[in-house]
Amino acid sequence: MAPSAVMAQEVPPAAESGEAPGDAQVDRDAPVDWDREFGVVRKTRDPVTGEIPVDPYVQSDANAGASPFTGEGMARAFGGQPGIRRVVDRFVELNTTDPRIKAIFGEHDMVRLRRTLFEQFCLILNAGCHYTGRDMKSSHKGLGSTRADLNALVENLQQAMRENGVGFAAQNRFLSKLAPMDADVSERGEKRLLGKRR
Numbered sequence: 042m043a044p045s046a047v048m049a050q051e052v053p054p055a056a057e058s059g060e061a062p063g064d065a066q067v068d069r070d071a072p073v074d075w076d077r078e079f080g081v082v083r084k085t086r087d088p089v090t091g092e093i094p095v096d097p098y099v100q101s102d103a104n105a106g107a108s109p110f111t112g113e114g115m116a117r118a119f120g121g122q123p124g125i126r127r128v129v130d131r132f133v134e135l136n137t138t139d140p141r142i143k144a145i146f147g148e149h150d151m152v153r154l155r156r157t158l159f160e161q162f163c164l165i166l167n168a169g170c171h172y173t174g175r176d177m178k179s180s181h182k183g184l185g186s187t188r189a190d191l192n193a194l195v196e197n198l199q200q201a202m203r204e205n206g207v208g209f210a211a212q213n214r215f216l217s218k219l220a221p222m223d224a225d226v227s228e229r230g231e232k233r234l235l236g237k238r239r
């Protein structure tokens with residue numbers, strides 16, 4: 042085959058200057074793309090919702106992990122949807138600034154959490170919503186949260202409800218809906234260490 046212009050370009054000019062073959066093509070000052078080197082895939086936020094996409098799952102109200110109250114009493118005690126929104130936003134704020142548990146929330150999508158928590162609370166309180174989030178077991182899998190973390194989170198929820206004028210009886214009724222979820226949202230690390238089971 043006759044030498045072409047392309048083949049002529051492939052002969053490294055550095056060959057005559059003593060550089061190793063191929064060195065001419067390596068830009069030693071170019072920044073290294075470490076994500077590519079380590080195969081890290083970064084998900085970008087949806088430009089409309091601001092949320093980071095999650096793997097596909099089947100949506101169902103059953104994923105909320107508790108059946109709704111009947112009647113309007115609980116929704117009213119929380120101040121309807123606007124009141125539930127205030128409780129959820131404050132609850133998320135407390136959790137993400139609480140030195141005991143903020144590290145667990147650090148790398149996660151708080152835009153999505155605020156939306157799905159609102160839907161979950163609103164559904165359970167019978168305030169007119171559907172829950173579109175994941176079930177409690179799969180969404181908390183691998184977080185490594187313990188019973189102590191759950192206790193801290195419940196204290197924060199109590200504070201958020203108290204600050205937003207939810208009466209004590211309604212607070213306790215709501216917490217009694219969440220309590221059975223404990224095995225799905227936390228691991229019993231300390232209990233196991235102590236050799237005890239609840």
Ligand code: HEM
Pocket residue numbers: 142145146149150153154157158161173174175176180181184186190191194219220222223226227
């Ligand atoms: C009964 C108690 C709890 C309830 C009702 C609850 C509720 C929820 C809901 C609705 C979601 C969103 C699911 C989705 O994205 O589809 C979620 C996610 C999350 N929860 Fe909880 N949770 C509870 C306990 C906890 C505890 C104890 C911790 C840690 C201290 C925790 C940390 C998180 C984190 C970090 C996420 C985001 C997970 C992700 O982005 O993949 N949760 N939780």
